[in-house]
Amino acid sequence: MAGWKNYLRSRWIPLFPLPRFVLFPGVGVPLHVFEGRYRRMMDDLLAGPETDRWLALVLLRENHEHLYDTLEAPIHPVACLSRLLKHERLSDGRYHIVVLGAARVCVLEEDRALPYRRIRAAPLAPPAREDAPAEASLKRLDGLLAKAVRAELIDAEIAEQLEELRTDPRQWVDTLAFHLMPADESPLKQRILDEPDPEVRADILARWTESRLRRLQSRPLIPEWPPRPSMN
Numbered sequence: 001m002a003g004w005k006n007y008l009r010s011r012w013i014p015l016f017p018l019p020r021f022v023l024f025p026g027v028g029v030p031l032h033v034f035e036g037r038y039r040r041m042m043d044d045l046l047a048g049p050e051t052d053r054w055l056a057l058v059l060l061r062e063n064h065e066h067l068y069d070t071l072e073a074p075i076h077p078v079a080c081l082s083r084l085l086k087h088e089r090l091s092d093g094r095y096h097i098v099v100l101g102a103a104r105v106c107v108l109e110e111d112r113a114l115p116y117r118r119i120r121a122a123p124l125a126p127p128a129r130e131d132a133p134a135e136a137s138l139k140r141l142d143g144l145l146a147k148a149v150r151a152e153l154i155d156a157e158i159a160e161q162l163e164e165l166r167t168d169p170r171q172w173v174d175t176l177a178f179h180l181m182p183a184d185e186s187p188l189k190q191r192i193l194d195e196p197d198p199e200v201r202a203d204i205l206a207r208w209t210e211s212r213l214r215r216l217q218s219r220p221l222i223p224e225w226p227p228r229p230s231m232n
Contacts, residue, residue, distance in 0.1 A: 004081055004102045005123070007054050012111050012118035013081065014041045014055040017073060019064070022189040023057045023080040024174035025101045026165075033095040037115040042095045044114075045084060053084035056105060056119055059190050071112040078124060078194045081105045101174075104193060127197035133169050137202040141176065144209040151216050153209075154180050170198045177205050 007013075016038060023029060033042055045053050058079035060068070067073040086098040104124035111118040149156050158179050165172040177192050188208060195201045 004054060004083070007052070008081070008105065008121055008123065011052070011054075011120075013121055014045060015075075015079070015110070015117040015119050016041070016055050016057050017060050017075050017117070018057060019060045019068075020183045020186045021057070022059050022178075022186050022193055023082060023099070023101045024178050024193060025080065025103055026168075026171040027175050027178045028085065028098060028100040030096065030098050033097060039093050039095065040114070041116040042087065042089075042097070046087065046089075054081060054102075055084065055099070056081050056107075056121060057099070057101075058107070059186055059193075062187075071117055075107070076190050076194070077107050078190070079105055079107060079119070079121065080193065081121065104196070124194075124196050127199075131170070131198060133173060133198045133202040137199060137206065138166075138169055138172075140206050141173070141202060141209075144206055144213070145176065145180075147213055148180060148209060151213060153212060153216075169202075173198060173202045173205060177201070180205070181208065 033039060041055070045055065056079040058075045061074040061076060064073040080101045081103045082099040082101050084097060085100050088096040090096070105121035106124055108120045108122055111120075145154070145159055145162075148154050149159050162172065162176055162179070165175055174192075177189060181189050185208070188204070192201045192204050195204065
């Protein structure tokens with residue numbers, strides 16, 4: 001998927017701002033496109049060459065609600081450049097699509113001349129040190145993932161599928177963050193997307209998982225109701 005680097009250099013990228021949703025590189029997701037401005041975005045994307053079917057998914061900032069229907073809704077400065085893999089246009093103009101995250105990008109400038117927003121972007125600057133989490137951090141997450149499965153924080157089948165990504169630690173951490181952390185943790189997921197250092201990303205995810213497991217362990221048991229009849 002190296003073609004995205006060439007695409008960034010000279011193109012305006014369609015922007016798809018979403019509430020409570022953060023996508024990571026290497027993660028594929030289905031989405032439903034129903035608003036008129038984003039149906040237009042899809043029409044424009046599909047009218048061009050297949051090699052140009054890129055869009056940037058970005059998280060809307062808090063308190064965006066009163067501006068949601070405008071081109072002014074505040075967004076985070078780091079987005080996930082994504083490749084449009086599949087699409088289905090419904091009879092009423094809505095779309096079912098599948099996108100695959102490709103890269104962390106920084107928003108440089110915006111164009112608002114169309115019904116939807118477009119951006120120019122640059123790759124998120126890489127960290128100074130080696131671009132991979134330390135083995136100790138990965139083992140820490142391995143142990144926490146096993147506990148998360150037992151606590152039903154993540155589906156066991158998904159956790160098993162994630163094991164296939166273990167050979168690429170960066171993608172494994174990103175994909176684990178996407179599946180393990182719920183939508184109401186989107187600000188912290190954005191913090192992971194913002195972070196160029198994979199070691200720091202792994203630490204943020206590990207700390208969150210430890211905290212969530214502690215809260216589950218300290219949660220009081222709810223007594224059975226109605227109570228069973230006494231044998232006395």
